[in-house]
Amino acid sequence: MEVHAEVDGSGVPLAVLLKRELHNQKVEKPDILFGEASKSKKGEDFTFLVPKCHRSPAEGSIVGGENASDDDAISVFAIFDGHNGSAAAIYTRENLLNNVLAAIPPNLTSEEWTAALPRALVAGFVKTDKDFQTKAARSGTTVTFVIIDGWVVTVASVGDSRCILESAEGTVYFLSADHRLDANEEEVERVTASGGEVGRINIAGGAGIGPLRCWPGGLCLSRSIGDVDVGEFIVPVPHVKQVKLSNAGGRLVIASDGVWDALRFQEALNYTRGLPAEAAANRIVKESVTSKGLRDDTTCIVVDILPPEKLSPPIKRHGKGGIIALFCRRPSDEMSEDQIDRGCLEPDVVEEIYEEGSAMLSQRLNMNYPSGNMFKLHACAVCQLEMKPGEGISVHGNVPKHSRVDPWGGPFLCSSCQVKKEAMEGKLHSTSKNIITQRLYFYRGC
Numbered sequence: 542m543e544v545h546a547e548v549d550g551s552g553v554p555l556a557v558l559l560k561r562e563l564h565n566q567k568v569e570k571p572d573i574l575f576g577e578a579s580k581s582k583k584g585e586d587f588t589f590l591v592p593k594c595h596r597s598p599a600e601g602s603i604v605g606g607e608n609a610s611d612d613d614a615i616s617v618f619a620i621f622d623g624h625n626g627s628a629a630a631i632y633t634r635e636n637l638l639n640n641v642l643a644a645i646p647p648n649l650t651s652e653e654w655t656a657a658l659p660r661a662l663v664a665g666f667v668k669t670d671k672d673f674q675t676k677a678a679r680s681g682t683t684v685t686f687v688i689i690d691g692w693v694v695t696v697a698s699v700g701d702s703r704c705i706l707e708s709a710e711g712t713v714y715f716l717s718a719d720h721r722l723d724a725n726e727e728e729v730e731r732v733t734a735s736g737g738e739v740g741r742i743n744i745a746g747g748a749g750i751g752p753l754r755c756w757p758g759g760l761c762l763s764r765s766i767g768d769v770d771v772g773e774f775i776v777p778v779p780h781v782k783q784v785k786l787s788n789a790g791g792r793l794v795i796a797s798d799g800v801w802d803a804l805r806f807q808e809a810l811n812y813t814r815g816l817p818a819e820a821a822a823n824r825i826v827k828e829s830v831t832s833k834g835l836r837d838d839t840t841c842i843v844v845d846i847l848p849p850e851k852l853s854p855p856i857k858r859h860g861k862g863g864i865i866a867l868f869c870r871r872p873s874d875e876m877s878e879d880q881i882d883r884g885c886l887e888p889d890v891v892e893e894i895y896e897e898g899s900a901m902l903s904q905r906l907n908m909n910y911p912s913g914n915m916f917k918l919h920a921c922a923v924c925q926l927e928m929k930p931g932e933g934i935s936v937h938g939n940v941p942k943h944s945r946v947d948p949w950g951g952p953f954l955c956s957s958c959q960v961k962k963e964a965m966e967g968k969l970h971s972t973s974k975n976i977i978t979q980r981l982y983f984y985r986g987c
């Protein structure tokens with residue numbers, strides 16, 4: 542008997558459709574291309590560029606292993622803008638990723654891992670801050686921390702470095718928070734309620750000058766890592782936003798305030814039009830410095846999240862020109878029949894999966910998960926210290942009466958992370974931090 546290929550209504554043989562399906566599954570991860578540029582004034586901006594690393598924490602290394610297989614790999618990009626020295630920025634750069642990865646239980650499915658990531662980011666930020674407090678260094682740092690897992694982008698931020706996303710269609714999304722006291726009334730209320738004082742520098746009874754700052758300390762940010770000599774109300778709990786890009790991709794611009802004080806978001810994006818990532822980052826830094834002069838450390842990372850090369854239009858790829866092509870046109874324009882046939886570019890829809898900015902650990906560590914294995918039952922939810930059943934203190938403030946750990950009563954904190962939590966909420970009045978109250982003589986340059 543002669544065998545004919547089955548043909549569906551569109552005239553495409555079934556075997557071809559099946560092969561295409563398999564092909565699509567294999568190449569569903571995007572290509573990641575990136576570039577960075579920086580002009581240094583104080584030498585306190587640091588970047589972290591890891592296009593490929595494991596999802597599990599590394600032993601003795603600042604990154605989770607660079608030989609990750611494609612299926613397992615994530616990409617991590619970050620900016621740390623230090624103030625009052627660079628120790629906090631350097632410490633955070635070296636430890637934050639591992640602290641975040643260590644907060645995710647092993648053996649999760651890819652979907653579970655993505656869902657657990659926002660909570661792990663909160664745990665990792667707080668652990669890093671808590672550990673840095675023991676270093677007796679007074680510096681602090683902003684953190685804008687971007688994890689790319691397939692088409693899902695998760696951004697955790699404290700401070701005023703920012704991350705924006707422009708989808709291939711041209712829509713701009715803000716993925717980070719602004720924790721400048723001047724720009725965030727909610728944070729002014731939180732700091733005040735937790736025992737801080739918010740005001741401008743006041744000279745000889747005149748009108749206050751400069752940006753809003755919180756006292757003691759005089760920092761103009763409400764969240765950071767480090768700043769051990771400022772009140773505990775300057776918390777390291779990050780704003781976290783998670784979005785899923787369509788497979789048309791998009792471009793991320795991550796930059797320190799040296800850029801955003803000089804350029805509006807749209808201006809920055811317009812300067813990068815048609816440029817590959819490295820040239821785009823250079824252009825943004827150049828334009829920032831040209832418009833305002835080099836007044837602060839000015840750092841920019843540009844990351845292009847692109848449809849896999851195999852699926853990109855062959856005619857438009859001329860080395861880096863392929864990237865130019867992608868960001869010069871809308872995905873629906875100029876699609877070849879071949880492209881449409883392969884279905885490589887779907888409508889550009891960025892799905893917003895998760896966003897939370899609360900400073901309260903009870904809200905941030907208690908996400909509803911689809912399955913129980915996403916909790917480490919016998920580990921502190923912040924520092925991952927192993928605890929005996931019944932030893933931990935519920936993040937909701939209830940000490941469990943029974944030795945059996947009830948997953949619904951948790952997650953749980955060890956005693957020292959419980960102290961940290963209460964201090965951040967303004968419930969501890971005697972603090973281990975060195976309070977400096979000389980408002981006129983000492984304040985943070987920010």
Ligand SMILES: [Zn+2]
Pocket residue numbers: 921922923924925926954955956957958959
């Ligand atoms: Zn702990």
